[in-house]
Amino acid sequence: MAKEFTYEADGEELREWAEDESDVVEQARATLDDHGVSLSDDEIRQHVEVVPSPRRIKSGADGVFDERRRRGGQRAAREVVESGMDLGLGTGSTTAWAVAEVGRLLREGELEDVRGVATSLQSHELAKEAGIPLVSLDQVTELDVTVDGADQYSEEEPTVIKGGGGAHARERVIDAMADELVIATDEEKATDPLDFPVPVEVMPDARSTVAEDIRDLGGDPELRMAERKDGPLFTANGNLVLDCDFGGLDDTHGTADDLDDIPGVLEHGIFLDMVDTVYLGTAEDVEVLRF
Numbered sequence: 001m002a003k004e005f006t007y008e009a010d011g012e013e014l015r016e017w018a019e020d021e022s023d024v025v026e027q028a029r030a031t032l033d034d035h036g037v038s039l040s041d042d043e044i045r046q047h048v049e050v051v052p053s054p055r056r057i058k059s060g061a062d063g064v065f066d067e068r069r070r071r072g073g074q075r076a077a078r079e080v081v082e083s084g085m086d087l088g089l090g091t092g093s094t095t096a097w098a099v100a101e102v103g104r105l106l107r108e109g110e111l112e113d114v115r116g117v118a119t120s121l122q123s124h125e126l127a128k129e130a131g132i133p134l135v136s137l138d139q140v141t142e143l144d145v146t147v148d149g150a151d152q153y154s155e156e157e158p159t160v161i162k163g164g165g166g167a168h169a170r171e172r173v174i175d176a177m178a179d180e181l182v183i184a185t186d187e188e189k190a191t192d193p194l195d196f197p198v199p200v201e202v203m204p205d206a207r208s209t210v211a212e213d214i215r216d217l218g219g220d221p222e223l224r225m226a227e228r229k230d231g232p233l234f235t236a237n238g239n240l241v242l243d244c245d246f247g248g249l250d251d252t253h254g255t256a257d258d259l260d261d262i263p264g265v266l267e268h269g270i271f272l273d274m275v276d277t278v279y280l281g282t283a284e285d286v287e288v289l290r291f
């Protein structure tokens with residue numbers, strides 16, 4: 001978890017964040033000096049909160065500190081999570097705010113007896129840091145709620161594309177186990193038709209034949225490369241990911257069925273008929289859509 005300082009000076013909101021508290025205090029002091037405000041270190045610390053660390057999140061600080069994502073994730077956690085629940089914890093920058101918020105509510109005693117099941121190592125680590133008791137996926141068969149994110153969202157049906165973080169195989173299992181699947185996302189991801197390249201997890205040895213089948217369907221598959229490692233990205237299941245650009249998805253069900261039928265495809269990122277509620281962070285507020 002990182003640390004964030006927020007303070008209002010002359011009607012302006014001052015914000016600083018850092019991985020460590022000592023760094024954020026130093027940055028805050030410099031910013032306050034620029035605004036002619038003098039606070040002691042202890043006073044600064046009173047304006048410091050625990051926030052998700054961008055370190056392990058693909059979209060980095062820009063994604064994590066996007067106000068719309070913060071708003072959508074936090075509000076979803078506050079409104080749907082209740083004491084006693086078993087909770088699926090999604091992956092990505094938006095759900096990171098939901099996980100952090102559940103942790104805060106547990107620390108402050110507003111929630112109790114919540115157990116989380118993580119959709120990825122990223123959300124597992126974050127939940128651990130946030131103080132959410134975790135159980136492994138094979139210890140549960142049902143969940144009350146899963147709060148997950150989306151790479152793109154269409155109100156038609158409603159449908160989401162997932163897998164930008166490469167966690168969509170495990171996300172599908174945990175999303176499907178929940179009585180209620182809540183998607184926390186932001187207005188920029190809402191579009192119709194969906195045109196985000198569909199992440200397809202494939203058996204490593206089958207990547208060429210699967211790519212050929214995807215081209216026959218009209219898609220343009222691109223092997224996802226790792227960052228800070230030579231070669232492709234391997235998922236938590238030891239597989240590869242083909243990001244498949246179909247242009248606009250005019251027939252989402254048809255494309256999903258076609259991908260399901262390709263031997264060697266472990267999972268794709270088109271999630272149909274699963275979403276119950278969407279928390280869409282907007283510039284000023286959060287739009288809640290129930291299906």
Ligand SMILES: O=C(CO)[C@H](O)[C@H](O)COP(=O)(O)O
Binds near residue numbers: 090091093095149163
């Ligand atoms: O599907 C996912 C990971 O596999 C994420 O939920 C999706 O990439 C959205 O992430 P973010 O909220 O950071 O935009």
